[in-house]
Amino acid sequence: VAGGNVGEQVDHKIIGIDPGAGLMKAAENAMKEYGLDDWELVEGSSAAMTAALTQAYKEKKPIIVTGWTPHWMFSKFEMKYLDDPKGVFGKDEQIHTIVRKGLKEDQPSAYAFLDKFEWKASDMEKVMLDIADGKKPEEAAADWVKNNEDTVNKWVEGIQPAPGKKLTLAYVAWDSEIASTNVVKTVLEQKLQYQVELSQVEAGPMWIGVSNGDVDGMVAAWLPTTHADYYKKLGSTVEDLGPNLDGTKLGLAVPTYMNINSIEDLKK
Numbered sequence: 001v002a003g004g005n006v007g008e009q010v011d012h013k014i015i016g017i018d019p020g021a022g023l024m025k026a027a028e029n030a031m032k033e034y035g036l037d038d039w040e041l042v043e044g045s046s047a048a049m050t051a052a053l054t055q056a057y058k059e060k061k062p063i064i065v066t067g068w069t070p071h072w073m074f075s076k077f078e079m080k081y082l083d084d085p086k087g088v089f090g091k092d093e094q095i096h097t098i099v100r101k102g103l104k105e106d107q108p109s110a111y112a113f114l115d116k117f118e119w120k121a122s123d124m125e126k127v128m129l130d131i132a133d134g135k136k137p138e139e140a141a142a143d144w145v146k147n148n149e150d151t152v153n154k155w156v157e158g159i160q161p162a163p164g165k166k167l168t169l170a171y172v173a174w175d176s177e178i179a180s181t182n183v184v185k186t187v188l189e190q191k192l193q194y195q196v197e198l199s200q201v202e203a204g205p206m207w208i209g210v211s212n213g214d215v216d217g218m219v220a221a222w223l224p225t226t227h228a229d230y231y232k233k234l235g236s237t238v239e240d241l242g243p244n245l246d247g248t249k250l251g252l253a254v255p256t257y258m259n260i261n262s263i264e265d266l267k268k
């Protein structure tokens with residue numbers, strides 16, 4: 001894409017996701033810190049952002065999105081993060097599993113598995129890519145579980161199945177959490193015989209649902225930075241089972257065909 005003012009090329013818009021995502025707060029912060037006063041962070045959803053990215057990429061048009069790792073955009077497209085010299089987007093962090101207080105007593109088998117659940121960014125990306133390529137989330141999750149028996153059996157080793165018991169997991173429709181939550185559901189159902197219901201909500205209601213016990217848990221807590229606000233408010237009312245994935249990253253991402261490399265370059 002020719003040089004010139006990238007702001008004009010993208011109509012001074014950064015394509016974001018749902019307003020409750022910590023990534024959006026970080027992006028707003030970055031726009032302030034880098035003096036992008038005449039820019040707009042477009043709110044929407046993970047699905048709308050990836051649809052806009054797919055369209056622009058097909059037409060080799062310039063686009064700037066709020067991006068995160070793990071995400072299939074980095075394997076499906078040639079993408080790069082814009083350098084963040086001021087470190088506004090923080091360092092790599094983890095995704096944690098958070099459950100309601102009392103789950104250990106009420107559902108010991110589910111608790112024991114959720115405490116063991118941990119996988120790699122490459123595992124998550126595989127499921128995400130299958131979904132991006134058209135598989136239903138439950139299908140992509142079932143395939144991953146089938147193809148990773150060793151890992152899955154380690155997760156459930158020695159845990160008593162709980163036939164007929166019900167469990168509700170909350171998640172936000174981020175591509176990453178659609179993948180992880182469906183894998184967790186599949187393992188709970190296939191290996192521990194739970195009946196699992198998934199509740200898709202925004203980030204705030206997800207945290208509140210675990211805090212007030214409306215849902216049993218979630219595997220979508222980006223900590224210590226991205227969900228710091230939610231954790232500060234509700235951390236004492238939930239049980240944090242620790243990381244289920246290590247090595248995440250947040251930032252502004254662009255196709256590599258754009259000749260900008262830093263958030264600083266947006267100021268010109």
Ligand SMILES: C[SH](C)CC(=O)O
Pocket residue numbers: 017020021022023024068174203222226227250
């Ligand atoms: C969409 S993931 C980076 C999580 C979040 O931003 O809250």
